[in-house]
Amino acid sequence: MDGNMSAITASNGWEVRSPSREYLGLSSEERAKIDGFLTEHPVKLGAIAKRLGVRVLLSTLPRGTSGQISKEDGDFVIRINRHEAKHRQRFTLAHELAHFLLHREKIEADGGWSENVLLRAPNQPIQIEYEANRLASDLVIPSAQLAEATADYTGPMTSEVIEDLARRFGVSTAAMEIKLQMV
DSSP states (O other): OOOOOOEETOOOOOOOOOOOOHHTOOOHHHHHHHHHGGGGGSSSSSHHHHHHHHHHHEEOTTTTOOOOEETTEEEEEEEEETTTTTTHHHHHHHHHHHHHHHHHHHHHHOOOOHHHHHHHHHHHHHHHHHHHHHHHHHHSSSSHHHHHHHOOOOSSSSHHHHHHHHHHHHHHHHHHHHHHHHH
């Protein structure tokens, strides 16, 4: 764990990383809008989007594009690739919501972002993607909920435990492994 992060210790002694600096840096108004949804798992990401005033649409997007966010007719709209696995769609929605929360003004200035375009765009630092991924992880796997969930297990962290936690939170095993390794 880097020196800027702390951890929540579950009752079984396992450590779960505290929320990211991106989450902690959100305004109190934005956190008040989303915190109530972070108390159960799987987190209702669509309800968070609605609370934030963001429309979410399942769409057929070009191959290699997981999601996109833009402003249409004065409203922010997130499009999620309908052809991807459900857990991938959930993380993509969380990732796009993170862009909305962290980079709204930049999205407006650029006329919207598609994930494959953003990653290749020379005027967008890769740091923006890292920020969105860290906040997305906090949205789909809230640290406090993960600490409570890990308390249900004893012994070493096994692949079976990780798979079970991933199922409970509605994420991929890879996303859960990353969240657990961030400690």
